[in-house]
Each structure stands twice: as C-alpha cells, then as structure tokens.
Amino acid sequence: MLKNVWQILILVGIISFLALLQFSFISSLPNPFRQINLLLIVLIFILFFLDFRIASISALIAGFWLDVMSFNFFGFYIIIFFLCLLFAEWILKNWLTNRSFYSLLAIMVGTTFFYNILAAIILYVSSTDYAVFFLVQKNFWLAVAYQSAWSFLSALILFNLAVLVSKRIKPFFLEKKSFV
Amino acid sequence: MKIKKNNPILIFLVVFGLLVFLHGIGASRPMENFILNIFKPLNSRFYSWGNSFSRSYQDRATQASLLAQVDSLTKEVALLTVANSQEKELMDENAKLRSQLNFLAVNNFKAVAAEVVSRESLNEGTEEGQDLIVNKGSHDGLALGQGVVNEEGLIIGKIIEVKETSAKICLTTSQDCKLAASIQNSTKTQGITDGDLGLTIKMNYIPQLEKITVGDTVITSGLGDKIPRGLVIGKITEVRNESNEVWQDATIEPLVNLNNLTVVTIIIL
Numbered sequence: 001m002l003k004n005v006w007q008i009l010i011l012v013g014i015i016s017f018l019a020l021l022q023f024s025f026i027s028s029l030p031n032p033f034r035q036i037n038l039l040l041i042v043l044i045f046i047l048f049f050l051d052f053r054i055a056s057i058s059a060l061i062a063g064f065w066l067d068v069m070s071f072n073f074f075g076f077y078i079i080i081f082f083l084c085l086l087f088a089e090w091i092l093k094n095w096l097t098n099r100s101f102y103s104l105l106a107i108m109v110g111t112t113f114f115y116n117i118l119a120a121i122i123l124y125v126s127s128t129d130y131a132v133f134f135l136v137q138k139n140f141w142l143a144v145a146y147q148s149a150w151s152f153l154s155a156l157i158l159f160n161l162a163v164l165v166s167k168r169i170k171p172f173f174l175e176k177k178s179f180v
Numbered sequence: 181m182k183i184k185k186n187n188p189i190l191i192f193l194v195v196f197g198l199l200v201f202l203h204g205i206g207a208s209r210p211m212e213n214f215i216l217n218i219f220k221p222l223n224s225r226f227y228s229w230g231n232s233f234s235r236s237y238q239d240r241a242t243q244a245s246l247l248a249q250v251d252s253l254t255k256e257v258a259l260l261t262v263a264n265s266q267e268k269e270l271m272d273e274n275a276k277l278r279s280q281l282n283f284l285a286v287n288n289f290k291a292v293a294a295e296v297v298s299r300e301s302l303n304e305g306t307e308e309g310q311d312l313i314v315n316k317g318s319h320d321g322l323a324l325g326q327g328v329v330n331e332e333g334l335i336i337g338k339i340i341e342v343k344e345t346s347a348k349i350c351l352t353t354s355q356d357c358k359l360a361a362s363i364q365n366s367t368k369t370q371g372i373t374d375g376d377l378g379l380t381i382k383m384n385y386i387p388q389l390e391k392i393t394v395g396d397t398v399i400t401s402g403l404g405d406k407i408p409r410g411l412v413i414g415k416i417t418e419v420r421n422e423s424n425e426v427w428q429d430a431t432i433e434p435l436v437n438l439n440n441l442t443v444v445t446i447i448i449l
Binding site for chain 2: 026079
C-alpha cells in the first residue's frame with residue numbers, strides 16, 4: 001500500500017515537472033523546437049511500456065497542470081490527453097499485435113496526428129477567434145509535420161533506451177540465422 | 181452490460197467530473213492559485229532558460245558580431261524614435277492643451293512589471309509572435325485591454341485575457357491584436373493596426389487623401405480607453421497605394437524583437 005502511495009507521488013512529481021517544462025521552457029524555444037509535445041510523448045511511452053491505468057493517472061496530472069496554467073477552458077487538456085490515450089489503446093489492442101519499434105512509431109505518429117486534429121476541432125468549436133477553418137491553414141499542417149517529426153525521433157530514442165534497460169522487448173528469433 | 185468497479189475509464193471520468201465541478205463552482209480556485217504562486221519563480225526561470233537558448237540559436241544563424249551591432253543599433257534607433265515621438269507629442273500637446281489644467285494627467289499612470297512565463301505554442305500553429313502569458317493577474321490590478329510596453333517604452337501588445345494570478349497578452353504582430361493608432365504625419369492620420377502573419381503590423385483603410393510616407397512613426401492614438409496616447413508601435417516600411425482604390429494600406433515594422441521578451445510592463449490608467 002505504502003509502496004503504491006510512493007509510486008503515485010513519484011509519478012505526480014515527474015509529470016508535474018514535465019508539465020512545467022512544457023509550459024514554460026519548451027514554449028519559449030524557437031521553431032521547430034517549440035513544437036515538441038513532451039507530455040503526449042511521455043504518456044504514449046507510459047501506455048506502451050507500462051499500462052493504461054498509470055497512463056490515465058499521468059494524463060490526469062499533466063492535463064490538470066496545463067489546464068490550471070493555460071488560458072483554454074478548464075478540462076481542455078485533461079480530456080484531450082485522455083481521448084488520445086483511448087485512441088492509442090484502441091490502436092494497440094485492435095491493429096498492433098506486438099510491442100515492436102514499428103508499433104511504437106505508428107502509435108506515436110498516429111496519436112500526435114489525432115491530438116492535433118482533436119485540439120483544433122475543440123478550439124474551433126469553442127473559440128470565436130478561429131475564423132479560418134484549421135484544415136486550410138498552412139500553420140496547422142506545419143505544426144502537425146513538426147510534431148510528427150519529433151514523435152518519430154522520440155520513438156526512435158525511447159525504444160532504444162527501453163531495449164537497453166529492459167529484457168522484455170528484446171527481439172526474439174525462432175530461427176537462428178548467421179550472417180556468415 | 182456489467183461495469184467493473186475499478187474500471188480506469190470510469191475512475192478517470194469520475195475524477196475529471198469532480199475536478200471540473202470544483203473548478204466551475206470556484207472551490208478549487210484557492211488551491212490552483214496557491215500552486216501557481218508557488219511555481220511562479222520556477223516558471224520564470226524555465227522561460228528565461230528557454231529564451232536564452234532561443235537567442236543563442238538565432239544568433240548562430242548569422243555572424244555574431246554583425247548581430248550584436250545590429251542589436252545595439254536597433255536599440256539605439258528605438259530609444260531615439262521614442263524620444264523623438266515623445267518630443268513631437270509633447271510639442272503638439274503643449275500647443276493644444278496648455279490652457280487645460282489636467283493635461284499632466286495624460287502621463288499620470290501606474291505601471292506593473294511582470295515576467296513572461298510562457299508562450300501559447302501547442303495548438304496555436306507555428307505562427308511566430310504568439311500570445312504571451314505573464315505572472316501577474318487581476319490581483320495585481322491588470323484588466324482587459326491594458327497596454328503592455330517593453331523596457332524601452334515601446335508598446336508590444338495588450339491584455340486579452342486575465343486570471344487572478346496570470347494574464348494573456350497578444351503581441352502587436354499577432355493577427356486580431358488591434359490597437360487604435362495614429363501616424364505622426366502632417367494630418368495625424370488615425371486608424372487601427374493589426375498583426376500580419378506574426379511578423380509585421382498592418383494599418384488598413386487609410387483614406388487615399390492622407391499623405392503617408394515610408395519612415396513615418398506610428399503611435400497609439402489613445403482612443404482605446406485603457407491605452408495612453410503616444411506609445412510607439414513602429415515605423416512604416418511600405419505603403420500600398422493604388423490609384424483605383426478608395427483606401428491605402430501601410431506595413432509597419434515593430435522597433436523591438438518580440439521573440440526575446442522576458443520582462444514587460446503593463447500600463448494601468
């Protein structure tokens with residue numbers, strides 16, 4: 001029980017730190033660095049290597065922080081992160097059969113695309129500032145391209161790091177092949 | 181259909197509903213403000229680090245010495261323009277308002293300094309010059325529509341949203357950031373400025389008869405009730421004047437780099 005409490009507290013600490021980093025540090029960087037969606041990347045990573053329950057708690061913490069600090073309506077980030085997790089979990093369960101690098105890559109890029117479309121739709125519906133429909137805006141597609149590129153890069157790095165740390169996702173071959 | 185008690189989706193929705201409810205009725209507001217106040221210094225520090233990285237990244241793109249020279253000259257031009265425009269405005273006001281006893285009240289405003297803690301970047305596309313978030317809010321006297329200036333006294337934007345402990349500022353180069361403006365020419369042409377693609381400022385619907393030239397300084401007109409007259413917006417760099425059009429347009433370049441702001445001042449009238 002006590003171990004669980006400690007685990008949750010550590011999770012709260014890490015996610016809160018990342019949320020502050022996303023809100024203040026990454027936002028002040030020049031393009032294309034400011035398009036890094038650190039929290040989404042971490043949430044997908046948690047979902048992929050741990051489980052949906054921990055990812056949901058992380059989404060709640062991350063969303064809460066961004067909702068409190070940003071000027072979107074309260075609940076915007078919480079619900080978006082959660083819907084992204086549901087989308088990623090659905091892809092994992094229905095389309096992808098294993099925990100390979102290609103699966104992580106597909107899920108990272110797919111969820112990044114889903115996140116951007118979802119956020120743009122919600123902002124378009126809820127805000128009066130968005131006079132031009134986002135699908136015809138060059139900036140929107142540029143942001144999606146940048147974020148997808150960052151997701152691709154982070155999938156590459158995170159998967160290789162996970163392979164180094166864990167034995168669970170090391171490749172296993174039924175047939176031994178020699179290069180010679 | 182049977183719903184499991186420890187279903188993570190169900191638990192998430194219950195907690196989410198509770199959070200939204202508590203926020204909606206204002207019960208969680210003291211806790212949120214407490215958290216925000218605690219992390220204000222950390223937010224400022226993170227933003228400052230990011231900004232330093234941003235500056236060095238920009239500097240690397242061109243020759244460092246050239247940039248430093250341009251930077252110092254830009255600052256000098258900005259200072260001189262401010263001094264010049266203030267002088268012009270003062271001379272004008274002297275002539276027109278000498279008899280009015282309350283003319284000194286024009287410059288009798290309070291100012292609040294605030295640190296920039298974030299830029300709205302996610303979900304806002306890649307447009308440069310996005311809205312800034314500062315660490316002062318309605319508790320410090322900030323209100324919608326108030327003008328925001330940099331350390332040299334140049335107007336950089338205005339407040340578009342306010343919370344108790346933070347505020348959102350639109351930059352003059354952002355689309356839909358409208359300011360009542362006046363050109364310092366012989367006819368004191370009035371109009372509205374608006375951001376253009378996050379890079380420059382435009383002033384539309386200027387009557388054809390008004391004589392405006394490249395190099396004219398554009399200042400706030402004071403028609404917005406919360407922004408004083410005489411704050412420099414920028415200089416005209418291009419005038420689009422077609423003989424068959426009713427109106428002419430001007431492109432204004434701000435005299436300050438809006439990407440490197442870390443501390444701003446909000447003018448409270």
